[in-house]
Amino acid sequence: MNTAPVKSFDNTTNARLAEANTPSSKVLHLPESEPLRLACDQVLGPIAIAYETYGALNADKSNAVLICHALTMDQYVASEHPVTKKPGWWEAMVGPGKPIDTDRFFVICPNILGGCMGSTGPASIDPKTGKPYGLNFPVITIGDMVHAQVRLIDHLGIDQIFCVIGGSMGGMQVLEWASSHTDRVFCAVPVATAAWHSSQNIAFHEVGRQAVMADPDWCGGDYHSHGKVPKNGLAVARMAAHITYLSEDALHQKFGRSLQEHSKLTFSFNADFQVESYLRHQGSTFVDRFDANSYLYITRAMDYFDLGAEHGDVLANAFRGTKTRYCVVSFTSDWLYPTRESREIVQALNAVAANVSFVEIETNDGHDSFLLEEPEFFATIRGFLNAAGVKRGLKV
Amino acid sequence: MLKAVIPPHGPHRVDHLLIAEMVEAGARVLDVGCGDGELLQLLAETKATDGRGVELSRDRVNACVTRGLSVIQGDADRDLDDYPDQAFDYAILSLTIQATRHPKTVLENLLRIGRYAIVSFPNFGHWRIRMELLLTGRMPQTQNLPEAWYASPDAHLCTIKDFADLVGLVDAQVEAAVAFNTSGRRLPIRHSISLQNLFGEKAVFLLRKRHGS
Numbered sequence: 001m002n003t004a005p006v007k008s009f010d011n012t013t014n015a016r017l018a019e020a021n022t023p024s025s026k027v028l029h030l031p032e033s034e035p036l037r038l039a040c041d042q043v044l045g046p047i048a049i050a051y052e053t054y055g056a057l058n059a060d061k062s063n064a065v066l067i068c069h070a071l072t073m074d075q076y077v078a079s080e081h082p083v084t085k086k087p088g089w090w091e092a093m094v095g096p097g098k099p100i101d102t103d104r105f106f107v108i109c110p111n112i113l114g115g116c117m118g119s120t121g122p123a124s125i126d127p128k129t130g131k132p133y134g135l136n137f138p139v140i141t142i143g144d145m146v147h148a149q150v151r152l153i154d155h156l157g158i159d160q161i162f163c164v165i166g167g168s169m170g171g172m173q174v175l176e177w178a179s180s181h182t183d184r185v186f187c188a189v190p191v192a193t194a195a196w197h198s199s200q201n202i203a204f205h206e207v208g209r210q211a212v213m214a215d216p217d218w219c220g221g222d223y224h225s226h227g228k229v230p231k232n233g234l235a236v237a238r239m240a241a242h243i244t245y246l247s248e249d250a251l252h253q254k255f256g257r258s259l260q261e262h263s264k265l266t267f268s269f270n271a272d273f274q275v276e277s278y279l280r281h282q283g284s285t286f287v288d289r290f291d292a293n294s295y296l297y298i299t300r301a302m303d304y305f306d307l308g309a310e311h312g313d314v315l316a317n318a319f320r321g322t323k324t325r326y327c328v329v330s331f332t333s334d335w336l337y338p339t340r341e342s343r344e345i346v347q348a349l350n351a352v353a354a355n356v357s358f359v360e361i362e363t364n365d366g367h368d369s370f371l372l373e374e375p376e377f378f379a380t381i382r383g384f385l386n387a388a389g390v391k392r393g394l395k396v
Numbered sequence: 397m398l399k400a401v402i403p404p405h406g407p408h409r410v411d412h413l414l415i416a417e418m419v420e421a422g423a424r425v426l427d428v429g430c431g432d433g434e435l436l437q438l439l440a441e442t443k444a445t446d447g448r449g450v451e452l453s454r455d456r457v458n459a460c461v462t463r464g465l466s467v468i469q470g471d472a473d474r475d476l477d478d479y480p481d482q483a484f485d486y487a488i489l490s491l492t493i494q495a496t497r498h499p500k501t502v503l504e505n506l507l508r509i510g511r512y513a514i515v516s517f518p519n520f521g522h523w524r525i526r527m528e529l530l531l532t533g534r535m536p537q538t539q540n541l542p543e544a545w546y547a548s549p550d551a552h553l554c555t556i557k558d559f560a561d562l563v564g565l566v567d568a569q570v571e572a573a574v575a576f577n578t579s580g581r582r583l584p585i586r587h588s589i590s591l592q593n594l595f596g597e598k599a600v601f602l603l604r605k606r607h608g609s
Contacts, residue, residue: 327461328468346468350475353483355446357461358468360454379462387464 008227012288015083016116017224020291021125023050023111023118024082025075028155032127036113036148039141039304046127049152050118051075051110054094055102057156063394064158065100066149067109068166068173071298072238072290074117077109078102083289092373099382104394105162112173113148114140114298116291123224123291134293135221142169142305146176153184160184162392163385167191167370168337169298172305175345178326179307179318187325187388189381192334192370194341195315195348196306201336204244205299208237212292221293234292235283242282247333247366251275308348315344316351325391326356327384329377331369357384410580411490411516412438414600418514418572419443423485426450426509428472428502429492433460436467448484450475473497476505488514491598494550504566507605512571516600519575521555521593539578540597556593563603572602 009017028049030036035045052075057064067077067090074081078088078095094100094107111119114137122137129136153161164177164185171193178188212218215233219226243251255275259265271277311317326349330342339360349356361377363369369377408416412435419425421443427436430449433456439445449467451457460467468475472489473496487510489502494517496502506513518540528536535545541553554562556575563570575583575596583592592599 325466346470347475347478350468350478351480353480355448355466356468357466358470359458359461360469361458362454376458380458383462383464390464 009229012083013229016289016291017123019082019118020116020121020123021118023075025050025052025111025118027051027118028152030151034151036144036151038138038144040138042138044120044138047113047120047148048118048124049110049113049120049148050115051108051152052077052079053109054078054107055105057106057158058394061156061158062160062162062392063105064153064156064161065105065107066153066161066164066177067094067100067107068149068164068170068177069109069112070166070168070170071241071302072286072295073170074115075109075111076117078107081289084285089371093378093381099378099385100165101385104389105385108152108156110149110152112145112298114145114294114301116294119148121291122221122293122297132224134224137293137297139300139304140297141301142172142176143180143310145301146173146180149173149177150181150184160186162394163187163189163388165189165191165381166193168193168367169302171337172302172307175307175318178322178324179311182319182322182324185324186392187327187384189327189329189384190342190345191329192331192337192342192367193345194337195308195318195345197303198341201244202303204241204336205303207240209296209299211236211240212296215292218292221296223292229287230292231284231287234287234290234295235280237295238286238290239279239283242279244336245366245368247335247364249333250365253364254278315348319349319352319354322349322352322354324354325388326354327380328356328358329370329380330358330360331363331365331367331374331377332360333363333365334367334369336367408438409434409490410576410578411598411600414574414576414582415439415488415490415514415516416442418512418600418602419445419486422446424483425486425488426479426484427488427490428476428506429489429495430456430460430465430467432456433463433465433467435488435490436460436465437463440465472502476502476509479505479509481508482511484510486510486512486514490514490516491518493517494553497551499552499554500562500566503562503568507566507568507603511604513568513603514600515559515603516598517554517559518550518598519556519593519596520553521557522597523594524597526594556596556599557589559599559601560589563601567606568603569606570601571604573599575599 032046111117114121116123126133171190174190212233215230217228218230258274308315330339346358425445425447436447450470457469487506525536575592577597
């Protein structure tokens with residue numbers, strides 16, 4: 001089932017494609033006899049769910065923390081990324097003695113369905129054709145991603161997860177988990193997220209997808225067969241998206257109008273400004289670790305997310321009877337998932353008298369704040385998990 | 397049983413201790429304007445309550461959640477509408493009603509959300525305040541109400557008598573009422589409301605909606 005590396009791919013692309021099919025992490029293989037029935041009514045199987053774990057599961061399996069990752073993240077939450085060799089994306093938060101303390105908790109982080117680091121996605125080989133799925137991959141939803149994670153949790157023999165936590169799209173999965181599996185989620189921490197994807201956010205995603213699809217190397221989604229990668233399109237998509245993860249203040253403070261290398265304008269379209277050079281770098285490093293079709297599918301899944309609409313247009317109905325304890329977190333400078341969208345979740349939870357905490361953290365770093373070491377945010381997570389752990393009867 | 401005198405210099409606010417005495421063990425409690433979460437913590441420790449808080453100040457909310465309390469950032473005037481009827485055994489508003497924009501609506505919401513509402517407030521009818529207004533002709537500034545009128549968050553100060561009138565107006569009944577002064581001394585129950593209104597610096601009311609209304 002391995003991809004035969006196509007000669008014209010560079011080493012980085014080959015390494016990435018190898019990870020998409022035979023990941024360095026743990027993998028759960030679900031046979032064709034146990035397929036996933038997707039929201040689009042198609043059946044997908046066999047499937048692989050790549051995941052990483054940290055810490056140890058206790059005897060009564062009550063200390064599991066499920067981390068749901070965001071759009072372009074992966075299972076390497078607290079360990080080196082096999083392609084980029086960079087540290088885990090949330091190492092400040094997850095590890096021994098960290099707020100999500102791997103000395104106390106058994107941390108599970110799966111690569112999402114539709115991803116490209118080992119879970120089944122458009123870059124995976126379709127067993128029926130022996131070629132990558134490409135656009136033959138079905139359009140998936142946040143709910144489908146969670147269904148796949150449920151299979152993993154079943155496989156690990158865990159009845160109730162102590163905490164499901166995630167930021168951005170990870171937060172959407174947290175909400176979906178708590179809504180459809182409240183008995184299996186003791187506490188839930190949706191961070192910098194929303195119960196439905198706003199028009200503005202859909203618009204930004206559409207810009208990104210159009211950039212990918214406008215790249216001739218995208219080849220109608222079949223670039224792998226042609227030995228190509230739509231690097232330019234995906235890089236532009238990433239550049240545009242990256243702006244939305246920051247804030248005007250943060251960009252201004254970091255770059256202002258500072259010039260690159262030469263102290264003068266070059267009267268050309270070179271990257272005169274530092275901010276241009278920074279964005280180009282963000283774009284070019286991204287294409288080395290991410291599959292363009294995965295980007296299309298995952299952004300689509302986020303666009304489709306509307307938890308209220310699935311419950312008769314009343315978001316509170318999504319949480320009726322919930323037993324889960326919630327800690328909703330937003331950031332003042334996040335304009336992609338602004339505080340008012342978190343507040344909507346809180347209002348819905350209040351409407352069903354759920355046990356909910358809500359904090360807004362003052363930051364300057366925009367949506368990306370949830371990935372940074374914000375002391376107030378970390379103290380909140382630590383305090384909430386400690387208190388919930390006491391309620392759950394976990395050892396301190 | 398309510399004790400006659402509460403230790404004046406204990407770690408807890410007098411009105412908190414009085415409220416804690418009113419709350420049944422194991423109750424579900426919503427503390428509106430919960431500040432640093434002192435009362436929620438006291439109730440959890442002494443009455444094993446299932447507590448939630450609402451607090452306006454972001455810093456205080458974050459401090460509460462960091463301490464493990466379930467608190468949301470919110471506003472008594474705006475956010476109480478979200479809660480369903482009778483979601484809690486007690487909806488508590490301690491020393492906050494005078495700072496709300498619409499005290500009557502807030503009180504109605506408390507009585508709707510909780511089986512009981514507990515409200516404590518500074519009594520503007522206390523003799524020292526009356527004296528100060530009479531003698532200086534200026535808005536009183538006391539230990540209880542230290543800010544100048546323009547800096548005070550208290551938009552709707554009232555006396556014990558005023559509050560009792562509001563209780564009637566929102567069709568609630570008084571289950572218990574205690575007036576006390578800052579040293580923690582409780583006024584004897586046998587005192588008339590006029591005497592309580594004259595000598596009580598603060599008051600705590602335990603209320604519930606009238607039956608059949």
